[in-house]
Amino acid sequence: MRYFRWCFVVLLLGLASLPARADFQVFACEPEWASLVREFLPEAKITTATSYLQDPHYIEARPSLIAAMRRADIAVCTGASLEAGWLPTLLQRASNSAIQPGRAGLFYAAEHAQLHAPHDHVDRSMGDVHPEGNPHVHLSPDEVPAIAKALAQRLGQLIPEASGDILARYIRWRGDWSKHRIEWRQKAEVLQGRSVAIQHTNFSYLLNWLGVDSRFELEPKPGLPPSASHLSQLLAEPELKDVEAILIASHQDPQPANWLASQIQKPVLVVPGTVNDAGETQTLAELISMIVNTLEATVQEDSGGRL
Numbered sequence: 001m002r003y004f005r006w007c008f009v010v011l012l013l014g015l016a017s018l019p020a021r022a023d024f025q026v027f028a029c030e031p032e033w034a035s036l037v038r039e040f041l042p043e044a045k046i047t048t049a050t051s052y053l054q055d056p057h058y059i060e061a062r063p064s065l066i067a068a069m070r071r072a073d074i075a076v077c078t079g080a081s082l083e084a085g086w087l088p089t090l091l092q093r094a095s096n097s098a099i100q101p102g103r104a105g106l107f108y109a110a111e112h113a114q115l116h117a118p119h120d121h122v123d124r125s126m127g128d129v130h131p132e133g134n135p136h137v138h139l140s141p142d143e144v145p146a147i148a149k150a151l152a153q154r155l156g157q158l159i160p161e162a163s164g165d166i167l168a169r170y171i172r173w174r175g176d177w178s179k180h181r182i183e184w185r186q187k188a189e190v191l192q193g194r195s196v197a198i199q200h201t202n203f204s205y206l207l208n209w210l211g212v213d214s215r216f217e218l219e220p221k222p223g224l225p226p227s228a229s230h231l232s233q234l235l236a237e238p239e240l241k242d243v244e245a246i247l248i249a250s251h252q253d254p255q256p257a258n259w260l261a262s263q264i265q266k267p268v269l270v271v272p273g274t275v276n277d278a279g280e281t282q283t284l285a286e287l288i289s290m291i292v293n294t295l296e297a298t299v300q301e302d303s304g305g306r307l
């Protein structure tokens with residue numbers, strides 16, 4: 001009898017804690033942060049402002065996004081000025097007092113990471129350069145765990161009754177990430193010292209980590225579309241012929257990459273710049289594995305399978 005009473009109490013406690021979690025509304029600026037939130041709080045209701053087919057620098061602050069921001073309990077964004085063109089408008093129009101700079105309801109991933117290439121001085125002549133450093137940190141095997149830890153802590157702070165579950169899921173996620181990291185390290189052995197041309201610095205953290213050179217960029221300056229004159233300058237670089245491929249993201253215009261590839265007879269690799277609903281790239285770890293495998297296959301093909 002006592003046992004049943006105990007079960008009843010546990011059931012009631014369980015039910016009491018459900019609404020807070022199930023009603024928890026998340027506004028994710030990019031799909032990568034939506035997927036991380038889902039890892040730690042699968043029951044959260046998430047609105048994602050951008051998709052892998054969009055450039056996260058430039059979207060419109062449309063009314064449906066303002067409404068989603070207004071009802072959100074937390075906004076999870078990249079920061080480091082990535083969303084400088086649209087997030088301030090959204091924050092201001094939504095006027096959600098929980099989601100303001102300095103409040104627990106506004107989480108910037110970049111604040112929990114060591115960014116590459118910060119600049120002391122930035123002016124318009126440099127293109128769309130972010131003074132804080134390269135904000136495209138979501139494919140960094142080293143930085144994502146620090147962001148994930150801070151995010152799990154923040155979610156636990158906002159929903160204390162779920163903090164135990166969130167912590168347990170984070171620990172499982174962290175173990176899983178470490179296993180993947182070992183695999184990526186092994187695959188990096190064949191990639192080390194190779195080079196690829198890129199359109200923008202969105203894959204740079206991962207490429208640097210793999211030891212892959214990505215100094216040839218199709219954009220003449222960050223954020224400016226590839227121009228004919230810049231592409232012909234690139235063609236004049238003797239070391240361009242050493243690249244394995246031109247790596248671009250699904251949201252980037254493939255034409256400049258295709259043109260350059262035809263000139264140097266190298267393949268164009270198009271991979272998602274972030275997670276999406278496809279079976280093999282739903283989480284950040286899956287996406288990194290997919291990109292690493294794509295690069296590995298290209299290098300092996302280039303060497304005629306002699307690796």
Ligand SMILES: [Zn+2]
Pocket residue numbers: 057135136200201202
């Ligand atoms: Zn960028």
